[in-house]
Amino acid sequence: MSLTISVHEIDKSSGEISADIVLPEGADLAGFERWRENLYGSTRAVSLGLILLPTLRLRDIQVAGPDLIKLKKEAECIAEHAALFAPDTGCEEGTIRARAQNIGHACDLAAAHGGMVWIS
Numbered sequence: 001m002s003l004t005i006s007v008h009e010i011d012k013s014s015g016e017i018s019a020d021i022v023l024p025e026g027a028d029l030a031g032f033e034r035w036r037e038n039l040y041g042s043t044r045a046v047s048l049g050l051i052l053l054p055t056l057r058l059r060d061i062q063v064a065g066p067d068l069i070k071l072k073k074e075a076e077c078i079a080e081h082a083a084l085f086a087p088d089t090g091c092e093e094g095t096i097r098a099r100a101q102n103i104g105h106a107c108d109l110a111a112a113h114g115g116m117v118w119i120s
Contacts, residue, residue: 064116
């Protein structure tokens, strides 16, 4: 299984999740399911100061508002340190970087539409 990214608008009157914002093909990929533990939820990720992404170890995450900036910064940190995570994930740095960039782009899109990012 794969971790996927979705972006949703939030209804301004009710605060509930409304329409999906369609991502380009492949832009919805956040990595392999096992990355919940050996990348995003790893001790290494926590030691780099990540807070939001490590919660994937326990559950899906939904991020909106000012936390979108935090999530984007965490994704950028993963991309910047892809070489550190490659041995633990068994994946190439480029793959890690691309998936982290997908998260960052989703954050930009959600922020532009007053929406949220859901990683599941």
